[in-house]
Amino acid sequence: MKALQSVIRTPFMWVEGWLDWAFGPRWNPMYYLGGLGFFYFWIVAVSGLYVYVFFDTGLTEAYESVESLTHSQWYLGGVMRSLHRYASDALVVMMVLHIIREFAFDHYRGPRSFSWITGVPMTWLVIAAGVTGYWLVWDELGQYVAVRSSEWLDWLPIFGEPIARNFMHEGSLDDRFFTLLIFLHIAVPLILLLVMWIHLQRVSYAKWKPARGLALGTLAMLLVLSFVQPAVSHGPANLDRVPLLLDLDWYYLFAYPLVDEWGAGTVWMIAFVGTFALMLMPWLPPRRRRPAAVIDLDNCNGCTRCANDCPFSAITMVPRTDHQPFEQQAKVDPDLCVSCGICVGACPTAMPFRVSSDLVPGIDLPELTARQLRDKIHTLAEKLEGHSRVLIIGCKHGIQSRKLVGDNRVAIDLPCAGMLPPPYIDYVLSKDLADGVAVVGCRAGECQYRLGQEWSEDRFERRRDPNLRKRVPRERLARIWRAPVEWRRALADIEVFQQNLTRLADQSETAGVKLTKRKEPQS
Amino acid sequence: MKRAFRIIAQGVVYCAFAVLVGYFSAAPAYRLLDDGEAQIKLSFAYGGKPVGGCRDRSAAELEALAPNMRKAQVCSRERVPLAIEFELDDKMIYKNVLPPSGIHGDGPSRMYEKFVIGAGEHKVGLRLRTTVRDQGWDYITRRIVRVDAGDNLAIDFDPVAGGFVISGAKGGG
DSSP, X not given: OHHHHHHHHHHHHHHHHHHHHHHOTTTOGGGGHHHHHHHHHHHHHHXXXXXXXXXXXXXXXXXXXXXXXXXXXXXXXXXXHXXXXXXXXXXXXXXXXXXHHHHXXXXXXXXXXXXXXXXXXXXXXXXXXXXXXXXXXXXXXHHHHHHHHHHHHHTSTTOSSOGGGGGXXXXXXOTHHHHHHHHHHHHHHHHHHHHHHHHTTXXXXXXXXXXXXXXXXXXXXXXXXXXXXXXXXXXXXXXXXXXXXXXXXXXXXXXXXXXXXXXXXXXXXXXXXXXXXXXXXXXXXXXXXXXXXXXXXXXXXOOOHHXXXXXXXXXXXXXXXXXXXXXXXXXXXXXXXXXXXXXXXXXXXXXXXXXXXXXXXSEEOTXXXXXXXXXXXXXXXXXXXXXXXXXXXXXXXXXXXGGXXXXXXXXXXXXXXXXXXXXXXXXXXXXXXXXXXXXXXXXXXXXXXXXXXXXXXXXXXXXXXXXXXXXXXXXXXXEEEOOGGGHHHHHXXXXXXXXXXXXXXXXXXXXXXXXXXXXXXXX | OHHHHHHHHHHHHHHHHHHHHHHXXXXXOEESSOTTEEEEEEEEEEOOOBSSXXXXXXXXXXXXXXXXXXXXXXXXXXXXXXXXXXXXTTEEEEEEEEOOOSTTSOSOEXXXXXXEEESEEEEEEEEEXXXXXXXXXXXXXXXXXXXXXXXXXXXXXXXXXXXXXXXXXOOOO
């Protein structure tokens, strides 16, 4: 499974790197696949409402009303119809890419399995919503979809009389059929909306909408497409005829030719097995859970930073249970904790300078405690010497640190770069354990734990507590956010950083000499 | 200059996405029937006659029943499976025995089949057995029908209308 993920992840990383350059990380569409899907859903909803106003439910009226809207009102109704179709198609593209990406980046296990599992029925709902839409037009394509859908459904032993008998010949269908369909075509998206809401329940700071620029760009793209290639109907449905050649919407109707080719039973089996396999994936194979973050009440002052920064809502603030003079204390839900350590990075008591008491922060990661981190830094720093000593703080999910260590460079890997409390950088530099610190983590949209890179940047830029103290010389801190496939570029970044550190050392020495010279006459 | 390149790159991405969405939204075309082909749909839902008749209950049987259940006669609920044969141009293309539906076998027998045929004139022969017997047929229909390419010939069964009902045919004898 890991090998398969790696094979799929690599092209994603290259493409995302290129899109980072073209759009910038804030607008990179690959970082908003779910959000873009949701955005398209709303375009479909709004355009659908407009089309619905002009839609007539009736055997001949349905087709005629859609035709009238498409041609006599091409500048608005036609565009709305086209937007309705193309945004629906784009939604499927986003949904499929979203599923593949979440799989490739291993974003579907543990607490994330909830989002994964609730996402699976959404695929069915999206397809069902689209398919019922094609029926409504009641053109040759709608006829094909109606007949084949009912034949496909009839294979299931749950219906009495075959539904497909409703489409035997002209005259076997009445207007009520469209009333039922319009109900389905509205009800299914409403259920989809509810499931989408549930889908996001266990994700903090979910990117449920794309950046404004990206949203406008993609909307403009759909509008241009709607004008250049308006969505049109086939000829009117006629059940006494079989449509010979159809321009299928392959995003929604891909299964229908398979039903024709392999039979309804085989396609049902593929669909059921596929759905079941998708549902089971978070446990295929089961993975050992790492110990969850733990609270030390003696050091927790209920500041809420860990709860605010947790990407998976695993930490909640609850009323104090001890006698400390604070209102709240943090509480970790081990079932939701992914052991990323971002909470430790947020804890103001993760202070390596502490000497009067043992280094035990209010929240800590048993796998790598704040104290163990400080001790490891000391051990590693002993190996460094000269003027360009660099301590690399890496991420276990990012570039392998063994590729970066070397000439006067040592590295320590954290579960996530976001686990690093900013005071540790201050500590390393002020204690002269290294000449520079390089924090090497995943790219903005590729953080294994979603928010590690973003929170780190915010802390270094003093936009988020706990922030990096002003006294820390920024030129001695390198922030390198790169994908594992870009390790050579990261290595080059670090080498440049080391050259700068050497230059700084030379400048300091020169300044020191001048200072000494200036001091000499006074003495 | 670099910014201009980036904007161009964004445009390329949007265009590529538009082409991807726009193309597969209505292409490639899918062909259901080849030129010169038509289709026959044969389908019906009909309950055959009951398998067994009715018999009188004995006094002991009636005594064993609750007072409100003491009906003098007991009748078989199970219906006979329908035997059907469909010939096209004197060639048997479908032959089946359709069991009744329902847990007790008292529901209608159902079928839905499609056949692709060539356009032109065809001799259609249909036979259906709906009663308990080994030989012979209760309903027989023979017709010559003409279909054009792309036609859908629907064959249903309606005993009130006299048996098999063929619709969608262009004519014939």
